[in-house]
Amino acid sequence: MSWLTALLAGLPLLAGLLWAERGNSPGRILACKTSLSLLFVLAAFTQPHPLPGYYALALAGLILGLLGDVLLALKTKAAFKAGLAAFLLGHLAYVAAFGLYTEPMHWVLPGVLLLWAVAFLVFRWLKPHLGDMRVPVAAYVIVITLMLWAAWAALWGGQLPAWTARLGLAGAVCFYLSDIFVARERFVTPGFANRLWGLPLYYVGQFLIAFSVGQGPA
Secondary structure, eight states: OOHHHHHHHHHHHHHHHHHHHHTTOHHHHHHHHHHHHHHHHHHHHTSOOSSHHHHHHHHHHHHHHHHHHHHHHTOOHHHHHHHHHHHHHHHHHHHHHHHTTOOGGGGOOTTHHHHHHHHHHHHHHHGGGTGGGHHHHHHHHHHHHHHHHHHHHHHHHOOSOHHHHHHHHHHHHHHHHHHHHHHIIIIIOOOHHHHHHHHHHHHHHHHHHHHHTTOOOO
């Protein structure tokens, strides 16, 4: 699958998803979300695989993302918890994908303490609203921050092909930002604006990671 094919197929589905979210139509939300998420899995599956280890782990993360999307579309608390677990495992798969090609010394990055300071502030912002979800959300914040750190370290270390690392880091950043909107929607201030910003960021992030698997050595 090419970038153009993904764009031509994905944009109408994303527009349909936002329209369904705006109209609060559960059936349409589930249909559009499932189709769009299947598309990023298919995008990765149809790429060349110059790095089999990276491909296998990234594909696992994308499939877990698809599962999480379906669960979150069901709009129940139990499904939300299960979806959170699926995304957490997906982030760990991405951490492993980036970490597979990163030497320990390259995890020591300039500004990494700032990254964790931001994670602490995000959790502190959410904490008063979490109730019995405090521990799962804390674990999720740690893991998604670890994913962003791993993607940054992979680019810094230079062992992945340049465009694999660049696309992977850009995807991780988009995913991180999208999850802030998911948390705001679920725990702080519900509203369509969260989905209007968060859903495009999420899908851009997943497609960037999907296409990163097909990038070979420069």
